[in-house]
Amino acid sequence: MKPFFFTSLSLRSRFLLAMGIVFIPLVVVAVGSSIFLGHAANTLNRIVEQPVYKLQTTSRLQNQIRKSYVLVKDHVLTPRYALRTQFESEAQGVEAVVAEMLEKPFFGAQEQSLLANVRREWKDSVVLANVIFSSDASRAALYQLDQRVNQIMFTLDRMYDTYYTEINMLRADINASEKRFLLIISAAVGIGLLIAVVGAVWLARSVLMPLREFEKGVAHFANEDLSYRLTLNNHDEIGHLAMEFNTMAERLLAHRQKLEELSVRDGLTGLYNxxxxxxxxxxxxxxxxxxxxxxxxxxxxxxxxxxxxxxxxxxxxxxxxxxxxxxxxxxxxxxxxxxxxxxxxxxxxxxxxxxxxxxxxxxxxxxxxxxxxxxxxxxxxxxxxxxxxxxxxxxxxxxxxxxxxxxxxxxxxxxxxxxxxxxxx
Missing domain, CATH: 3.30.70.270 (Reverse transcriptase/Diguanylate cyclase domain)
Incomplete structure (x- = not known):
């Protein structure tokens, strides 16, 4: 391919091609933006929906366990049959929350293991609580229940730590994606500027250089030098204008020579006047x-x-x-x-x-x-x-x-x- 095949195109095609080259970076930016925004939206949904759900359900589970534990403590202080019935209801609520959390696929293996430990500890706590409700409660039994509940709360706190670690990882993922996107944008803008400069220089050379040649031709004409000819080999509109310019120059030169001849010749005899x-x-x-x-x-x-x-x-x-x-x-x-x-x-x-x-x-x-x-x-x-x-x-x-x-x-x-x-x- 010749380095200046561009000049063989028409000016209209040349401008359209230059505009197309300039728009390439914009297309890259648009495509990159859509990909980044889609990825960022998915990541944001994971951050907003899943961790929030985990935090909310874990907090609900802790509150449910505390309410159940408070009923046992109240029974120790003031034994009442209604407290046992209420405890059984609250204990079933704890089991329901744990079962709900275990059914969610987005809980990781570590979280699943911690929830299994919570469920096991809670079942043992329910057994211990039933013992307390069915006999005279002793401080030793209540102490054991208290230790188990604290262990459950500790396990749930570990789950909180897991959630926060996951959130931080997702934030880091978004930051990395943002950096990649900014890098893509910067590269696209840089490439776009480079292409625009190259295209502008290319376009300017293919248009301005012939125009300078036209300026030379006009300057020669202004000095009455009708023998000057444009040496342009362009096949575009400027090339056609150059051909017309040279043809016009030939005609003007012929007319001037004829006029000069007529100005010094006698019209009848053809002799000098x-x-x-x-x-x-x-x-x-x-x-x-x-x-x-x-x-x-x-x-x-x-x-x-x-x-x-x-x-x-x-x-x-x-x-x-x-x-x-x-x-x-x-x-x-x-x-x-x-x-x-x-x-x-x-x-x-x-x-x-x-x-x-x-x-x-x-x-x-x-x-x-x-x-x-x-x-x-x-x-x-x-x-x-x-x-x-x-x-x-x-x-x-x-x-x-x-x-x-x-x-x-x-x-x-x-x-x-x-x-x-x-x-x-």
Missing amino acids: RRELEKRLQEEVQRARRYRRPLSVMMLDIDHFKNVNDRYGHQAGDEVLITVADLIQLNVRPVDAVCRYGGEELAVILPETEEEGVRIVAERIRATVEDSITTTPQGDMVHVTVSIGLAIFPGHGDTAAALIQAADQALYTAKHEGRNLVRSL
């Missing part, structure tokens, strides 16, 4: 100045473009403009930047290009456009030419604005001298 021209030319001028490298700029204008729009329509003019833009891109290097400067006017930035090189490229573009024909959507065949002005850094200007101005003046010269020409200052 004038703002991008100025930005790139500024960067190239700084690089050329820093490293003392050549740089050239080319300005192009489609000759008599207004006539094309007036004769064939603006849609045909757009087709011509697109064709010329494509032809220019076919004749320059990938490092060269072709831009739409405005209207039918185009510009090209040529890094690492001197005057001779830019003239060759310009003448190739001029000739290519002159030899091309554009077919309009209406089927018309349109033939156009371009005029081109050149400016070379730093001879014609050492700033971006100066180069644009120089190339534009050269373009004006080409147009003034008859168009379809390449000129420089």
Whole structure:
């Protein structure tokens, strides 16, 4: 089993499992409590019912024997026949109590033996008492009866000691059970706390760590770093959110790249727009100045473009403009930047290009456009030419604005001298 298989569960299952783990100690406590309480109740019943019965019956037996003995003593002092009849009744009561006690199964072997001794001593006492009732009582006979009754009382006192010993043992049993119960409760609580801590850490790691990863992703997004991706392999709801997050990031990055592309491109021709021209030319001028490298700029204008729009329509003019833009891109290097400067006017930035090189490229573009024909959507065949002005850094200007101005003046010269020409200052 993998140590973090927990993360493969759904968050709902994860929380339910964690709650179940936390409730295990509570179940243990409940079961232990019921067992202890049942045992304690049985032990308490034994303490309350059986010993109380033993104490009560033994006390009743002692009182019964005392009453019987007092009747014999009264007869010795004042002989009366009624006392003998009453003694016989009380003596039968003593026998009945002893018989009742001997029938109870919860009297132990020692108690049974002591009760047997009491019964035997009492029978001998009854015989001695009958002797006293049937003849003139002597002090010697009364003394013997007194000794036997004292012996019986002593035996019953020993039974009291046995009862108290039993009660103390039962109390010790309850105390031991209480200690065991407290130990079980303490262990269950300790285990429960340990399980709860482990479960909480486990649950927190499986939830908080992915959330921290999400925080990193959001922080990267806040810093416009749309290339950051969440590296979560969870198969739960958080994992699905991470996948959606990465998918959203891909889409946002694609949209941003598209927007950036649209922000620097001309919507019709796909060439760089004038703002991008100025930005790139500024960067190239700084690089050329820093490293003392050549740089050239080319300005192009489609000759008599207004006539094309007036004769064939603006849609045909757009087709011509697109064709010329494509032809220019076919004749320059990938490092060269072709831009739409405005209207039918185009510009090209040529890094690492001197005057001779830019003239060759310009003448190739001029000739290519002159030899091309554009077919309009209406089927018309349109033939156009371009005029081109050149400016070379730093001879014609050492700033971006100066180069644009120089190339534009050269373009004006080409147009003034008859168009379809390449000129420089």
